[in-house]
Amino acid sequence: MTPALPLPGRTRRALSPRRLLAPLLSVGLLALPLAAPATAATDDLPVEEIQTFAEVFERIKRGYVEEVDDGTLLRNAMRGMLSELDPHSAYLDREEFQSLRESTQGEFGGIGIEVGLEDGQLTVITPIDDTPASRAGLQARDQILRIDDAPTEQLSLQEAVNLMRGEPGTAIELTILRRGESSPRTVTLTREVIRTESVRSELLEPGFGYLRISQFQTRTGDQVGEHIRRLEREAPLSGLVLDLRNNPGGVLQAAVAVADAFLDGGLIVYTEGRLPDTEMRFSAASQTAAPDVPLVVLINGGSASAAEIVAGALQDQRRGVVMGTESFGKGSVQQIMPLGNGEGLKLTTALYFTPGGRSIQAQGIAPDVQVVRGRVEVTESSRQVREADLEGHLRSRDAPRERTELSERLREDYQLGEALNLLKALNVLSQRER
Template sequence: MLSTRQFATRLTILTLLGGTAPLAADKQPEPGVGAIPYEGLRTFSEVYGRIRQDYVESVPDEKLLEDAIRGMLTGLDPHSAYLDQEQYNELKVGTTGQFGGLGIEVGMENGFVKVIAPIDDTPADKAGIKAGDLIIRLDDRPVKGMALNDAVKMMRGEPGTDIVLTVVREGVQQPLKITITRDVIRIKSVKSRLLEDGYAYVRITSFQSQTGDSVVEAIDELGKKGEIKGLVLDLRNNPGGVLNAAVAVSDAFLESGLIVYTDGRIEDSKMKFSATANDVLKGAPIVVLINAGSASASEIVAGALQDHKRAVIMGEKTFGKGSVQTIMPTSNGGAVKLTTARYYTPSGRSIQAEGIAPDVPISKVKLQMAEKSEFAPIKEADLANHLTNEKAPAGEEGKGDEAAKDDDALAVQDFPLNEALNLLKGINIMRHTGSKGLAKK
């Protein structure tokens, strides 16, 4: 069994949403911070006394002090917060990859709850919640002015119960009312398959403590079916997770060099993470898919692979969460989640409020299969008494048309993924022919 202090230290290194820099709960402030502001404390005491004496209803002292702490932290940035004992326990449960709720990662924007990303195969994802949605009502209760922790608490509940989210979505004139049935959220962080022979697809839905190992195992399994000539790494709508997992995933594709570093006011917040030699793809090309729902740990991976020119980044600009939160337990069983550092890509770029810009931008598009025409183009193979291809293996003549239909289906189903696959094929053509050889043809 871990002691409370040991667990706190472990959780500090592996906290959610972009990882942490280790910081002891009893760490002393840096020299030169300044004297205690006694005038400000006197004002606080006066207001506290007025509320106790004159407010229309009696309010317990514990609630007043807890609300004051919450306000002090939420006024810093969207990711710093006070967690009471229940919320702290929920956070610890969340690191296991199983929790109750809707399955969305959220933050605050202008007093409203903003969806960073829905988690794959969860009630929110199936109901049609999208990254960037602003939640303005939970059932009949307005969100404006509500603390993020309170909003999250309302969205959680008994599996099987419903909640109505009223959301404002870019490009839609009227607010949308979406009913979602709560469920137990079990997250499988890595999914994989072959898109076609030699071309692998790995999707990471969130970064949990074992995600790095899971990615390596998935690629090893796909490699047993034949040589992997290219990989699409899908980080779209991935809200982040633990820092160590982002480092492990990046390390799987790099041979050496810096992956990410963090920098803050105190010495313990200054950390560097470097790659070790063992590229699981042995140099095969990678295309990383990102969008506005890719945040935190996703941005670490995309930024590292982009800076090392190990992958082509394709899609939309990412969310832009480049800050590090440290979880510091308090004496009452709760905890303070405090932003203690920013993290930077190997080249020194700060992702905070900027995000990762793709090398190949792809706008949000939706393709539709063209209706079959009775005047479809006629090919040689359609002509009566056409000569057969004596070099085509038996039964293989015309298979190219079937492959083209499969490509069309993927383009309609997931256009960015189809473009990523085409780019991988193009990279391999260039590798095998060289630019001169291609130009001669």
């Protein structure tokens, strides 16, 4: 199907509010009513540039080595207009638009990976929990050099996403280069139906809970409340780790609801754009699921968008200690607009800000306590001799104290272990204040 030429009347119809998608309300994919700027009616078209565009179009039609149809040339022109704006604005053909709608519904065939362009290179933002990508060990900041036989440097972001998606059960081969490594590695994965459960929880130790949010979906806020209540039924909570590492973001209202679960008032996030409809403010309600539980929030370079909203709100309101490494830094809002022919437009229209007025765009959230990824190695030589190890030592009159063994999980996840240690310290201090 050939899109209309970029003339004034056709362009205005394509951006009419009546043609906008119903609100998806997601940070990366936010659809809101988009009104034309007040000055649009009086803006003069750049006639000279349009004439140059028409000349280039005609020369390609007549002189290019192979014949190219009008529709392909015009779609490529529109792709070029949007790709030069920012990494998240894009022109979507029918297949791409349908693929985007599927991803917002949370079910599609693929490997479970969020990707973006970093310095022009296809790069992993984060693998989604319990998917082929996460089980294969892919990490945030891994560079994807090839998808099967296709070099990624020749692909657009959407083309790369389309190649990685496919029928469940089919195989895909990725060539990746990890930071700090000199040679690439090849990973073979089998596509699955990706249905992401956004929240899971467990007790790390009696009284100390762990709440993991892998992405922000429509019901994530409700699920967080359910998991907090479930943890409290097992044991009164003395502290909680909120794990937002490798969380690529998602639904804006879900991020607001999660922050609201820990805040009893105040601003959570606000957005600013050129149009009045892109300016919004979200505040916490007085009722909250966990108003007083000591909180440590884990973030890293894979924490993006909605995850950064939550971390930034809790940090600015001094509700919790943010620990880990600097987040990804995606602070922009996209609107999704169908163009009436089955194709669509994804356009960046606003930036969001933390309660303290910080823009996260290209900055990220800096943790209060920086802890890099690692694991704890316990060796025999590191174990010191204690009084209890000496032959013939005097025995204590008190009951023997139970020794807490470091679980294998905490050994493998140094950041989580440090978060638990900090929660224990905060709990000790809070008991002294009572």
